[in-house]
Amino acid sequence: MIRTATAADVPVIHAMICELATYEKVPDEARATEEQLREALFGERPAAFAHVAVSDASDGPTGAPGEVVGFALWFLNFSTWRGVHGIYLEDLYVRPEKRGGGHGKALLAELARICVERGYERLEWSVLNWNETSIGFYRSLGALPQDEWTVYRLTDSALTRLGAGR
Numbered sequence: 001m002i003r004t005a006t007a008a009d010v011p012v013i014h015a016m017i018c019e020l021a022t023y024e025k026v027p028d029e030a031r032a033t034e035e036q037l038r039e040a041l042f043g044e045r046p047a048a049f050a051h052v053a054v055s056d057a058s059d060g061p062t063g064a065p066g067e068v069v070g071f072a073l074w075f076l077n078f079s080t081w082r083g084v085h086g087i088y089l090e091d092l093y094v095r096p097e098k099r100g101g102g103h104g105k106a107l108l109a110e111l112a113r114i115c116v117e118r119g120y121e122r123l124e125w126s127v128l129n130w131n132e133t134s135i136g137f138y139r140s141l142g143a144l145p146q147d148e149w150t151v152y153r154l155t156d157s158a159l160t161r162l163g164a165g166r
Helices: 007-023 034-042 103-118 132-140 156-163
Strands: 002-004 049-054 068-079 084-094 123-125
Touching: 002 103, 007 034, 007 049, 007 068, 007 084, 049 103, 068 103, 084 103, 103 123
Parallel strands: 084 123
Antiparallel strands: 002 049, 049 068, 068 084
């Protein structure tokens, strides 16, 4: 079952973000606090949105029905070429013991449904090149890699220098 996240889900979403960072081999990079997430998701001007995957009785012996076992955190982007919004999926994560149960696909299907309902024309995300399991999963859904694009990022001192005009 997929539902829109609530403020009460922030602690488990935060915990899963830390789990994801560990899985991606950069545990020290996950510096966001629960309060920052709460503000970003549920503050006066939300900057991001989240959905959670909730276990049910058919999920087997691990986890109680109603337990949050995965999440998708996303925000709106805009295509100047298409002239409409899209969804950028920042993080998709399902706890390892719950993988293979359809939660990841259900989260992506919910975001695709939102795109179709609202007239958004793109659902995009990034995946680490070494994450063959996820790449295979995404390809099985019909997602295509955008191999001609390279992601660039400014952070920390480089961002500060540029922002200061240096």
